[in-house]
Amino acid sequence: MGALPKYKRSHSKQGRKRAHHHLDELQLVTCDNCGEQRLPHTVCKACGFYKGEQVIQTRQKTKV
Structure with a gap:
């Protein structure tokens, strides 16, 4: 109980x-790199940059 x-x-x-x-x-x-809105102190989801360095690879949108 x-x-x-x-x-x-x-x-x-x-x-x-x-x-x-x-x-x-x-x-x-x-x-600073792509101009997208992001949370502070996090990697940008659009371009993968953080503090002027590319940290992660992002998928590129392809036109069909």
Whole structure:
């Protein structure tokens, strides 16, 4: 049997507990190499560059 609350949590305490349950807006930066939007401190998914160096190979889109 698990632990159960002894008393009902009041509305104000319930609200204070949930005060941090919100979503933050994404902070995006522009890639210096290709100009795409990306998350800071991450490799660009479009071109594979990070801090001016190519870190990963990306697939090139081919026209049919």
